[in-house]
Amino acid sequence: MITLSGIRKTYGKTVALDGLELEVREGEFFCLLGPSGAGKTTTLKTVAGLEQPDSGTVLLGGEDMRGVEPYDRGVAMCFESYALYPHRSVYDNLASPLRSPRYRLPAAEARQRIGAVAELLGISALLDRPVGRLSNGQRQRVALGRVLVRPAKAFLLDEPLSHLDAKLRQQMRAELKAIGEVRHTTTLYVTHDSVEALALGDRIGVVREGRIVQTGTREEIWYQPYDTEVARAFGRPRINLLPGVVTESGVRSDGGVELPVRSRATPGTDVLVGLRPRDLALRGPGHELTGTVYVTEVLGRSVEVTVRLGTGERRVSLVAPRADAARLRPDDPVRLVVRPENLLLFEADRPERPGRRIETER
Amino acid sequence: MGWRLTLRPYVLIVPALLLTCGILYPFGLGLYYTLFDFSASKPQPDMVRFENYSTVFTQEAFWNSAWVTVLYAVGAALVETVLGVAVALLLHRPTLVGRVLEKILILPLMIAPVIAAIIWKLMLQPSVGVVNHLLKPFGLGGVQWTDTPTGALLSSIAVDVWVYTPFVAILALAGLRSLPTSPFEAAAVDGAGWWYTFRRLTLPMLWPYVLVAVIFRFMDSLKVFDIIYALTEGGPGDSTVVLQIRAYLEAIRFQRYSFGISYTIVLWAVVYLAAMVLVKHLGKIQRKAAEVTT
Amino acid sequence: MRKRLAGWVCDAALVLYFVFALFPIAWMVILSLKPTDQLFSTYFSFSPTLDGYRTVLGDSEGIPFVRFFVNSLVVSVGAVVLSLVVGLPAAYASARWRFKGSENLMFTLLSFRFAPELTVIIPLFVLYQKLGLFDTYVGMVWVLQLVTLPLIVWIMRSYFADLTPELEQAALLDGYTRKQAFFRVALPLVKPGIAAVSLLAFIFAWNNFVFPLILTSNEAQTVTVGALSFLGGDRPKYNLTAAAALVSVVPPLLLALTIQRYLVRGLSFGAVKS
Numbered sequence: 064m065i066t067l068s069g070i071r072k073t074y075g076k077t078v079a080l081d082g083l084e085l086e087v088r089e090g091e092f093f094c095l096l097g098p099s100g101a102g103k104t105t106t107l108k109t110v111a112g113l114e115q116p117d118s119g120t121v122l123l124g125g126e127d128m129r130g131v132e133p134y135d136r137g138v139a140m141c142f143e144s145y146a147l148y149p150h151r152s153v154y155d156n157l158a159s160p161l162r163s164p165r166y167r168l169p170a171a172e173a174r175q176r177i178g179a180v181a182e183l184l185g186i187s188a189l190l191d192r193p194v195g196r197l198s199n200g201q202r203q204r205v206a207l208g209r210v211l212v213r214p215a216k217a218f219l220l221d222e223p224l225s226h227l228d229a230k231l232r233q234q235m236r237a238e239l240k241a242i243g244e245v246r247h248t249t250t251l252y253v254t255h256d257s258v259e260a261l262a263l264g265d266r267i268g269v270v271r272e273g274r275i276v277q278t279g280t281r282e283e284i285w286y287q288p289y290d291t292e293v294a295r296a297f298g299r300p301r302i303n304l305l306p307g308v309v310t311e312s313g314v315r316s317d318g319g320v321e322l323p324v325r326s327r328a329t330p331g332t333d334v335l336v337g338l339r340p341r342d343l344a345l346r347g348p349g350h351e352l353t354g355t356v357y358v359t360e361v362l363g364r365s366v367e368v369t370v371r372l373g374t375g376e377r378r379v380s381l382v383a384p385r386a387d388a389a390r391l392r393p394d395d396p397v398r399l400v401v402r403p404e405n406l407l408l409f410e411a412d413r414p415e416r417p418g419r420r421i422e423t424e425r
Numbered sequence: 426m427g428w429r430l431t432l433r434p435y436v437l438i439v440p441a442l443l444l445t446c447g448i449l450y451p452f453g454l455g456l457y458y459t460l461f462d463f464s465a466s467k468p469q470p471d472m473v474r475f476e477n478y479s480t481v482f483t484q485e486a487f488w489n490s491a492w493v494t495v496l497y498a499v500g501a502a503l504v505e506t507v508l509g510v511a512v513a514l515l516l517h518r519p520t521l522v523g524r525v526l527e528k529i530l531i532l533p534l535m536i537a538p539v540i541a542a543i544i545w546k547l548m549l550q551p552s553v554g555v556v557n558h559l560l561k562p563f564g565l566g567g568v569q570w571t572d573t574p575t576g577a578l579l580s581s582i583a584v585d586v587w588v589y590t591p592f593v594a595i596l597a598l599a600g601l602r603s604l605p606t607s608p609f610e611a612a613a614v615d616g617a618g619w620w621y622t623f624r625r626l627t628l629p630m631l632w633p634y635v636l637v638a639v640i641f642r643f644m645d646s647l648k649v650f651d652i653i654y655a656l657t658e659g660g661p662g663d664s665t666v667v668l669q670i671r672a673y674l675e676a677i678r679f680q681r682y683s684f685g686i687s688y689t690i691v692l693w694a695v696v697y698l699a700a701m702v703l704v705k706h707l708g709k710i711q712r713k714a715a716e717v718t719t
Numbered sequence: 720m721r722k723r724l725a726g727w728v729c730d731a732a733l734v735l736y737f738v739f740a741l742f743p744i745a746w747m748v749i750l751s752l753k754p755t756d757q758l759f760s761t762y763f764s765f766s767p768t769l770d771g772y773r774t775v776l777g778d779s780e781g782i783p784f785v786r787f788f789v790n791s792l793v794v795s796v797g798a799v800v801l802s803l804v805v806g807l808p809a810a811y812a813s814a815r816w817r818f819k820g821s822e823n824l825m826f827t828l829l830s831f832r833f834a835p836e837l838t839v840i841i842p843l844f845v846l847y848q849k850l851g852l853f854d855t856y857v858g859m860v861w862v863l864q865l866v867t868l869p870l871i872v873w874i875m876r877s878y879f880a881d882l883t884p885e886l887e888q889a890a891l892l893d894g895y896t897r898k899q900a901f902f903r904v905a906l907p908l909v910k911p912g913i914a915a916v917s918l919l920a921f922i923f924a925w926n927n928f929v930f931p932l933i934l935t936s937n938e939a940q941t942v943t944v945g946a947l948s949f950l951g952g953d954r955p956k957y958n959l960t961a962a963a964a965l966v967s968v969v970p971p972l973l974l975a976l977t978i979q980r981y982l983v984r985g986l987s988f989g990a991v992k993s
Binding site: 434435437440441444445447449451452454463508511512515516518520526528529533535536537538540541543544545546547548553587591592600634638641644645648655668669672682685692693696697700 | 726729730732733734736737739740741743744746747750758759762801804805806808809811812813815816818820821824827828830831833834835836837838839840841842843844845846861862864865868872897922925926927928929932933943946947950957960961964967968971972974975976979982983986987988990991992
């Protein structure tokens with residue numbers, strides 16, 4: 064549905080997009096995840112026709128968009144700044160697309176449509192208010208409403224939830240995917256929040272320095288991250304990355320800890336072993352590691368336990384049910400359990416180049 | 426990229442470009458004229474190359490005018506800056522007097538400079554002017570304001586100060602209003618005195634704003650014309666013939682067009698150089714002010 | 720106690736400055752109301768009369784002051800309108816797209832602001848006589864662009880630059896053309912700026928003196944030159960001069976009071992925003 068190939072965009076000497084490749088399928092909810100400055104917004108604006116790429120092609124529904132004006136592309140976009148017209152009321156903002164030459168509706172129909180969208184987003188009571196007097200949350204809904212109010216081939220949403228407080232963000236996240244229009248329309252959603260990406264995206268594209276590093280479903284991103292940086296980006300607490308050396312039988316980490324990851328890597332290679340905090344447990348079947356408790360932190364029903372592994376100073380975190388971890392005190396000896404199939408293996412990080420994932424053998 | 430997209434901004438500025446060329450044309454024409462000996466008495470001029478300029482620079486009248494111009498510009502800019510900043514500081518205090526007076530601060534600035542000069546000319550008239558009348562009780566009647574060389578220059582500067590002090594004050598006041606409050610609160614907590622706060626905080630942070638005003642005032646007063654023309658016409662003698670007045674006399678009075686324009690070109694170069702130096706300085710000052718704030 | 724004393728001293732200093740600033744205007748009012756026979760015999764006590772204004776506005780001194788007033792109005796409005804029509808698109812373009820042509824244009828316009836007027840006027844004086852533009856409205860409107868165009872372009876650029884381009888981009892995606900996005904979104908948002916800068920440009924055009932002094936003689940002469948001509952002649956007519964001066968400062972003063980809030984940006988060419 065949306066295909067970007069070889070998109071390059073520079074502003075003076077800064078390279079915003081550096082050969083970006085992206086394919087969003089019909090009806091899909093695609094999340095573009097990356098830190099600020101990675102080129103996410105530029106990507107959206109390139110799709111919308113608001114920025115002209117220096118090179119590369121944009122296809123929408125199979126059609127080359129070169130030279131096609133934004134108003135002829137049939138996409139709707141929600142800006143991070145919301146871009147609401149400050150001098151007009153909520154109603155007029157929502158009506159704006161429906162009064163344009165492109166999407167004009169008869170006044171009565173427009174009123175009906177706006178009423179329905181306002182109802183859906185819970186902003187019916189605000190319609191007469193000037194935009195200047197709305198809270199951030201309300202503005203965000205109006206901005207979303209302006210996207211939903213008219214027919215669109217695709218929705219482009221630029222960090223629509225980023226200015227909301229935590230509670231509201233969680234609520235809107237749940238609502239967003241429940242909206243029928245969003246469910247049925249191809250959506251390209253930009254965010255810097257990995258939790259949001261995992262919760263919303265049918266597929267996720269990880270952007271770094273103007274390029275897509277990895278595209279995949281949340282399972283693919285989670286279990287087969289492209290490199291250590293992608294692995295670090297997802298999951299809180301962060302993935303534990305233990306430096307080690309490949310041996311005949313697996314990997315030996317600092318402090319003499321043996322980990323059962325087998326790979327084709329030649330023995331003696333420096334590697335990082337990734338253990339997700341949620342994949343470590345205090346009991347159950349699996350490979351056992353020993354260590355001493357460093358610190359514990361209660362997170363509601365679960366506890367984050369940080370453990371010093373083996374005899375070394377290397378520490379790993381894990382999240383365990385409260386029942387298992389309640390009695391642990393610092394310096395208590397513990398046994399950790401990990402399923403070998405959940406271990407990830409990466410090349411060691413080098414400056415400017417995060418370590419790539421190494422395929423493990425089961 | 427579609428050619429329409431590339432072309433659009435150019436289409437938008439074309440009218441302005443054309444109009445600008447309409448103003449640049451006479452400027453270029455003037456520059457061209459300076460290479461000839463074009464005058465009303467010689468409508469078919471001969472090429473004299475740079476003779477006009479060499480005549481300018483060897484004339485005593487030029488150096489006199491240049492000196493008067495610099496005196497005027499430095500004097501006016503200096504007094505206006507000090508007075509303007511002082512007025513701004515006084516107005517910045519939250520008092521009723523200040524709030525009322527601020528509303529009328531701009532009045533002199535909006536009066537045409539030539540009209541201001543007319544007004545002052547009437548007031549400074551030695552025998553019947555109101556200024557001497559008001560000074561009489563202080564034993565200072567009969568001052569020959571615009572009839573002595575020094576008096577004429579000082580009077581002209583006074584009119585300039587009367588018109589343009591509000592300009593500096595308005596910019597300085599805008600600067601004062603935009604200063605961050607936290608450094609001042611910190612200084613107050615530390616028990617810093619008024620003078621210390623002013624010298625170490627207010628002034629460095631305010632300086633960029635003031636300098637913008639100074640740049641405008643200095644460069645504008647280098648090319649003063651209206652005030653002198655109406656107040657002294659350059660007199661008595663040559664004592665207030667600033668460069669633009671000299672150019673006017675040469676070009677329009679004596680109708681030696683080429684020679685008159687040469688004067689303005691030299692002045693233009695001086696203004697341009699002054700601008701370059703001041704703007705460069707402004708950049709430095711702005712960076713320094715940013716350091717104080719952080 | 721010391722603090723209150725300091726406060727009084729400050730207030731007194733302020734009042735002193737404002738006496739200096741306002742007395743000349745007040746004195747003009749007094750002078751303009753004096754009858755001719757009491758002009759030099761008294762200072763503050765006299766029998767006020769509007770005769771001075773009647774004479775000035777009745778053209779009875781051989782100086783057609785009313786026509787000069789109308790001329791000022793016509794050429795100032797004309798100059799502002801032309802600058803707006805030509806300058807707004809340029810200001811918008813150079814705020815939205817930084818490109819070489821626009822930067823050169825902006826710099827050239829800024830240098831106009833600081834160029835000595837006579838550099839341009841003397842050649843124009845020669846040129847206008849050849850082209851038949853001497854002492855005409857068209858000639859005045861043209862040359863006043865030197866004053867109004869840089870002001871309007873520079874300040875409007877700063878207003879447009881303050882406006883996030885995303886508003887217009889949103890309009891494009893709402894289905895409006897670029898022209899519609901400009902007229903329906905950008906323009907309404909900078910309307911206060913346009914109003915303020917137009918008035919300021921009008922004031923500067925109105926207050927200009929060199930251009931009409933050299934490039935007009937009678938038909939297109941304006942009030943600033945006209946007011947000065949009351950000073951000529953063998954017997955100084957102080958009351959008439961004062962009346963003429965006052966009449967000619969009324970429009971700029973009234974307008975100035977309405978745009979106080981926007982003055983700072985205008986006066987500093989957009990360098991200082993309030």
